[in-house]
Each structure stands twice: as structure tokens, then as C-alpha cells.
């Protein structure tokens with residue numbers, strides 16, 4: 001009886017979790033001479049004007065790598081190549097759960113332009129401490145700083 005009750009509770013907990021949409025987003029770590037390329041989200045929407053790693057949502061049928069190549073071209077006009085997995089985010093935003101792989105970009109071509117973002121800019125790592133990021137990104141920033149022998153914040 002007790003065992004059965006536990007199973008039922010476990011099952012309903014699982015169903016509740018399954019109802020929360022899982023948002024798949026792919027993002028890029030693009031670095032050049034110790035600076036990192038970040039984009040600023042547009043006004044008005046979710047996390048308006050927060051700085052973030054460039055990227056966006058996967059379209060149906062796309063791999064994370066294909067989505068990222070498309071998003072980086074659309075948002076900042078860069079062609080990217082040589083993607084290698086770097087980190088991932090798993091973050092509960094309450095109304096949805098974000099799962100976001102990040103890829104280190106080995107090569108890129110072009111000059112960044114703010115095509116479909118509020119702004120795009122290169123930043124020295126210490127200056128990232130002055131910017132506002134989505135809460136999901138804080139572990140990534142800690143990882144990025146640690147790789148350079150720095151601490152965040």
C-alpha cells in the first residue's frame with residue numbers, strides 16, 4: 001500500500017513536470033583576443049535589454065549546430081564554423097524550462113552588426129561584471145571567468 005502510494009505520487013510529479021514546456025535554445029561563445037561577443041536583447045520582450053550569448057531557439061528539425069549557424073547569421077551577420085560543445089544551461093524560468101547548449105566558435109567571418117538584436121559588442125571579461133545577464137547565464141559566466149583564472153562576479 002505504502003509502496004503503491006509512493007509510486008502514484010512519483011507518477012503524478014512526473015506528469016506535472018512534463019507539462020512545463022522545454023525551450024531548446026542554442027548559443028555561441030565567440031571570442032577574439034580575450035574579448036567575448038555578446039548581444040543585447042530587444043526592448044519589450046522577455047529579459048528586455050539583458051546582455052546574452054548570441055543565439056536563439058531551435059526550429060523544428062534543426063540540430064543545435066544548424067540553428068546556431070542560422071541564428072548568428074540572422075542576428076549579427078556572421079558566418080560561423082568549427083563549433084565545439086563548451087557548456088550547457090538547464091534553468092527553470094517558471095513558465096518554461098530552458099535547455100541551452102553553448103558552442104565555442106572556432107572560426108567566424110564578417111563584422112558583427114546588430115541586425116536582429118538591440119546591440120552587439122565585444123567585451124573584455126572584467127567588464128562583464130557591469131552588465132545585466134539572464135539568471136540562467138550566471139553559471140556560464142562563472143565558468144568562462146574560471147577558465148581565464150578570474151572569478152565572477
Ligand SMILES: Nc1nc2c([nH]c(=O)n2[C@H]2C[C@H](O)[C@@H](COP(=O)(O)OP(=O)(O)OP(=O)(O)O)O2)c(=O)[nH]1
Nearest residue numbers: 025027046047052053054055056057098134136137
Ligand atoms: N540566445 C540566448 N538566449 C538566452 C540566454 N540566456 C537565456 O536565459 N536565454 C533565454 C532567453 C529566451 O527566453 C530564450 C531565447 O529565446 P529568444 O526568444 O531570444 O530566441 P530567438 O532569437 O529564436 O527569438 P525569436 O525568433 O522568437 O525572436 O533563451 C543566452 O545567453 N543566449
